[in-house]
Amino acid sequence: MNFTDIKDFREAHIHQQSNHDNLNEFHDDIMRKTVQLAMKKMEDEQGEIPAPFAFFLMGSAGRSEQSIWSDQDHGIVFDGSESYQHYFLQLGxxxxxxxxxxxxxxxxxxxxxxxxxxTKSVDEWKEQVVNWLEEESWQSLRHFSTFFDxxxxxxxxxxxxxxxxxxxxxxxxxxKVIPRLVDNVDFIRKGVGVFGQLLPEQSGKMSGQINIKTTTLFPYINSLRLLALCNDFNxxxxxxxxxxxxxxxxxxSDYQMLFKNLLAFKFEFTNDVEEYEEVHYIPLKDLSKRHKQELKExxxxxxxxxxxxxxxxxxECSK
Structure with a gap:
């Protein structure tokens, strides 16, 4: 098997996934096979892996919320000498x-x-995570939130x-870092106008389409990340x-069912897009009156x- 074989398998089967959960399990399977093949190639060329490690996913992949197309968000933590970083970066x-x-x-x-x-050792990763939180800049807290998912x-x-x-x-x-983490995500892009109309993109390739990620998904994702951080839930x-x-x-509880339905809604309207940049957009013309009301809700x-x-x-959390 090579990477092209994995690609062919992905293309042959990805449109057969029947729902959001099945799609994300399929992505996991494809990515796991790819990482395993990369590990084998690395060991054949550079010798055996020098230390225990974990390959982890972040972003939508980390949250098991990928669409039919996805970009890469991942890292490595290894338990060993910092001198092993070069090997793991090559593996990466x-x-x-x-x-x-x-x-x-x-x-x-x-x-x-x-x-x-x-890609860092355990000790270097710990230092970096704490530094991100101590710095409290917009960018460092964004890096931290990416890592935590x-x-x-x-x-x-x-x-x-x-x-x-x-x-x-x-x-x-x-x-006191918690309010800064809240501030870091305390912007919700408006998807509904003052007259109750949906607000699509006004120009460019996605004109006439709603960005469901920034207008709709983010408030749920950010809320639950913040509550997880406050409650030591990993x-x-x-x-x-x-x-x-x-x-x-x-x-x-009520919002949990809404979010589950939202993921199903997104799956229904984005599962046939043909490229990555389209997966977060839904053309308004594709939505019935009922679907528009659902999206507004x-x-x-x-x-x-x-x-x-x-x-x-x-x-509770920031005192």
Missing amino acids: EKIVEGLEIAGYERCDGKVMSSESRW SRVLLGEADLLQELKEETFQYIDNNP QAPTMSRFENLKSKYPFL FMKKGTELFDRTKHTIEE
Whole structure:
């Protein structure tokens, strides 16, 4: 098997996935096979892997919220000497090349395991995570949020867990960072105008289309990430965060069902797009009157959830 074989398998089967969950399980399978092949190639060329490690996904892949097309967001943490970084960066490059062949575009922001920022030893990773939180700049907190939405696809899950425990310890000792994390995501792009009309893109290739990611998904994703951070909950998928936290916050139950329906809505209207840049956009002309009302309700409730989350955090988490 080579990377092209994996690409052919992906192309032959990806449109057969029947729902959002099946699609994300399929992505995991494709990416896991790609990483395993990259590891074999690396060992054949450079010798055996020098230390235990974890390859982890971030962003929508980390949250198990990928669409039919996805770019790459991933990193590596290894348990060993910092001198091993060179080996793991080379492995990361092979993974990036393999995933690109398989159909996953390189991340424009270079959030990939071929980059030194995203491939480090356990100790270096701990230092970097704390530095991001201490710096409290817009960019450093964005890096941190990207990292926190992570899960291990292959390797030693305990290594990523150790990094997240470092995160929780820092936040427990420095709760004032929580309001800064809230501020970092406290902008919701308006999807509905003052007269109740949906607000599509006004120009460019996506003119007449709604960006469902920025107007609709983000408030749910950001709310549950913040609550997970406040409650030392390490799992990344938004649905897992809902499921774990709703016993403490009963108001989440209604929003959990809305978010599940929102993922199904997105799957229905983006599952036939032909390239990555289209996966977050839905043409208004494709939506019936009922679907437009559904979308408006998703937007309204997402904003409501984020407001309730901010209030909850002000009461509980940032004192």
